Amino acid sequence: MQANGNANQRIARISDHLNPNYPKMEGSSGLQQVSCRAKGGAPGFKVAILGAAGGIGQPLAMLMKMNPLVSVLHLYDVVNSPGVTADISHMDTGAVVRGFLGQSQLEDALIGMDLVIIPAGVPRKPGMTRDDLFNINAGIVKTLCEGITKCCPNAIVNLISNPVNSTVPIAAEVFKKAGTYDPKRLLGVTMLDVVRANTFVAEVMGLDPREVDVPVVGGHAGVTILPLLSQVKPPCSFTPEETDYLTSRIQNGGTEVVEAKAGAGSATLSMAYAAVKFADACLQGLRGDASVIQCAFVASQVTELPFFASKVRLGRTGIDEIYPLGPLNEYERVGLEKAKKELAESIQKGVSFIKK
Ligand SMILES: NC(=O)c1ccc[n+]([C@@H]2O[C@H](COP(=O)([O-])OP(=O)(O)OC[C@H]3O[C@@H](n4cnc5c(N)ncnc54)[C@H](O)[C@@H]3O)[C@@H](O)[C@H]2O)c1
Numbered sequence: 001m002q003a004n005g006n007a008n009q010r011i012a013r014i015s016d017h018l019n020p021n022y023p024k025m026e027g028s029s030g031l032q033q034v035s036c037r038a039k040g041g042a043p044g045f046k047v048a049i050l051g052a053a054g055g056i057g058q059p060l061a062m063l064m065k066m067n068p069l070v071s072v073l074h075l076y077d078v079v080n081s082p083g084v085t086a087d088i089s090h091m092d093t094g095a096v097v098r099g100f101l102g103q104s105q106l107e108d109a110l111i112g113m114d115l116v117i118i119p120a121g122v123p124r125k126p127g128m129t130r131d132d133l134f135n136i137n138a139g140i141v142k143t144l145c146e147g148i149t150k151c152c153p154n155a156i157v158n159l160i161s162n163p164v165n166s167t168v169p170i171a172a173e174v175f176k177k178a179g180t181y182d183p184k185r186l187l188g189v190t191m192l193d194v195v196r197a198n199t200f201v202a203e204v205m206g207l208d209p210r211e212v213d214v215p216v217v218g219g220h221a222g223v224t225i226l227p228l229l230s231q232v233k234p235p236c237s238f239t240p241e242e243t244d245y246l247t248s249r250i251q252n253g254g255t256e257v258v259e260a261k262a263g264a265g266s267a268t269l270s271m272a273y274a275a276v277k278f279a280d281a282c283l284q285g286l287r288g289d290a291s292v293i294q295c296a297f298v299a300s301q302v303t304e305l306p307f308f309a310s311k312v313r314l315g316r317t318g319i320d321e322i323y324p325l326g327p328l329n330e331y332e333r334v335g336l337e338k339a340k341k342e343l344a345e346s347i348q349k350g351v352s353f354i355k356k
């Protein structure tokens with residue numbers, strides 16, 4: 001048949017065509033993978049997810065596969081990435097998906113990436129603080145960031161692994177040590193705090209959450225999560241009881257999920273949603289869209305601390321502008337002082353982990 005003329009020349013194993021390092025999947029159906037006419041080079045960005053087989057990683061991978069701004073999606077983990085990759089690669093969306101398994105494939109996963117999203121690491125169980133995760137996650141983040149310095153030093157990095165207040169300073173120190181640090185490209189993901197704040201404020205005020213915008217500044221743990229309810233859009237006026245309730249619920253949203261999951265981990269689905277919302281903003285910025293603004297935990301001069309979460313404008317090279325906090329009311333000024341005290345210690349802990 002005409003359409004199949006020279007078929008033998010076109011036939012290639014899909015795995016070889018897409019990536020010679022694609023993990024072999026032992027015990028798979030045994031069907032021969034043939035007839036590859038996959039389109040390479042579609043316009044879009046190359047994105048890697050490190051920790052792609054985890055509770056956040058899997059739905060995040062699925063949602064990024066659905067993102068039209070993504071042309072290539074690399075899924076890396078130390079376990080189970082072949083299965084997740086096989087599964088997600090069957091989705092009929094544009095991005096080409098490739099899987100990478102284990103430390104020996106980290107560099108292949110990272111070469112040429114525009115955006116690296118990191119949800120690798122252990123989650124909390126009831127009774128733990130995010131800081132209790134430091135001992136395990138600090139080392140994981142260090143290793144992954146060392147890979148980034150070697151293979152894609154110009155990539156935008158979205159760091160999700162907790163404790164974010166310490167892992168972002170760890171990443172910065174790793175990049176500094178390697179001489180590749182660009183503070184405009186390293187962003188701690190605090191988007192879930194904003195997502196929660198929008199939802200909880202909408203509930204209290206009887207609004208559609210999609211129309212609510214709450215700036216959440218500071219960091220990503222307990223009192224360091226500081227919602228600026230005086231700056232909510234559309235403008236809202238809260239009673240003191242509502243302010244207390246909302247501030248506490250936003251600050252403890254993560255714990256609310258950890259307790260509800262009763263030992264089975266922390267927020268994964270809402271986090272994947274928030275991570276994709278944030279990653280999409282980063283990609284829109286890279287594409288050159290105007291006025292892409294989100295909150296993130298970044299190197300900052302907004303306060304005397306070296307890192308702080310506030311609204312940032314995203315552009316072609318990462319962060320284009322960091323916005324000041326704006327006018328705070330007395331309740332928020334008190335909250336800010338508490339947040340800064342805890343943040344200073346968490347930041348120092350991260351810096352010392354690399355410098356020691
Ligand atoms: N920033 C936030 O708002 C936010 C929200 C929710 C969770 N988190 C954090 O995200 C992290 C992941 O949470 P989860 O629920 O997906 O956990 P999970 O245990 O379900 O998944 C973590 C994944 O990381 C992988 N991993 C472990 N070591 C690795 C390494 N060296 N390289 C690559 N991958 C590695 C694991 O194999 C696993 O698949 C936790 O630290 C959690 O506290 C942050």
Ligand SMILES: O=C(O)C[C@H](O)C(=O)O
Binds near residue numbers: 130253
């Ligand atoms: O609470 C956690 O440990 C996970 C995450 O930081 C969250 O806010 O849901």
